[in-house]
Amino acid sequence: MTIARVTSFDEFHIHPLVASYIRLSAATNRWNFPKAAAPYWRIYWNNRPGAFISQGGRRIALHPGILAIIPPDAVFSTRCGIPGAIQHFYLHFHVHPLPADARAGIIALKLEAPERALLEKVIHLLHADPAQAGERRTQLSLAVGCLIEWSLARAAKAWRAAPALDARMLKVMRYVADRLGSPLPHSDLARQAGMSITAFRTLFREQTGRTPHAYIRAKRVEKAAQLLHTRDYSIKQIAALTGFYDTHHFSRVFKRLQGVTPAEFRRLGENPFVAAG
DSSP states (O other): OOOOOOOOOOOOEEEEEEEEEEEEEGGGTTTOEEEEOOSSEEEEEESSSSEEEEETTEEEEEOTTEEEEEOTTOOEEEEEOSSSEEEEEEEEEEEESOSEEGGGOOEEEEOOHHHHHHHHHHHHHHTSOGGGHHHHHHHHHHHHHHHHHHHHHHHGGGSEEOOOOOHHHHHHHHHHHTTTTSOOOHHHHHHHHTSOHHHHHHHHHHHHSSOHHHHHHHHHHHHHHHHHHHOOOOHHHHHHHTTOSSHHHHHHHHHHHHSSOHHHHHHHTTSOOOOOO
């Protein structure tokens, strides 16, 4: 008998941001947005038909039989068009590095037994007895992580495999992620990679499609969006934590990349966020 052995694995870091199970209603117009985007992944599931998302002329009806997986920065529209309420599950998360070339867009996965069981477990834990907060938090974190991993593993078939990144660039990306609140001169990044500044800049752009400056700026905005979405820090505090000179600079860069100011982004809450353009 031939035994297949896997000798190496891609290393992904999954960071759940927020999960909830909320009520949508056409009467409140709460979920009707013509253009939305955010710098993190999303999973959507609805307990009954009546709402949909659309992207590039393609319309995906949300219903109990599918999970919708939306890549970061995908621009899409949402609509809830029936009277009465729909229960809407959403899960936002980061994955680093990107596990696939997700430009193929939103994926509607047929909900199979493993995902259904994980989804039901997550929803149950979201409504568990608050008196058991410690135990519930641990179980919920593990169940959410499993749901993300299982869903992405299935969805990856629809996306092209991401090209492998040079180990030196992965080291630099980890270095950046740990120091977003501090200055990140290219000389320090090149030193981490063990390269000259010129060679580092060239390879970084070849590997990521962006300059080191553009990459760092995008990661700072991504971290800021996460903090705006999940924490009660002031905008001034978030600007400092993500390495911006002041709140004016932070707001200007954030709006350029996200299409709304940090205050508008926070005010929108779970509602999809208006995209630039």
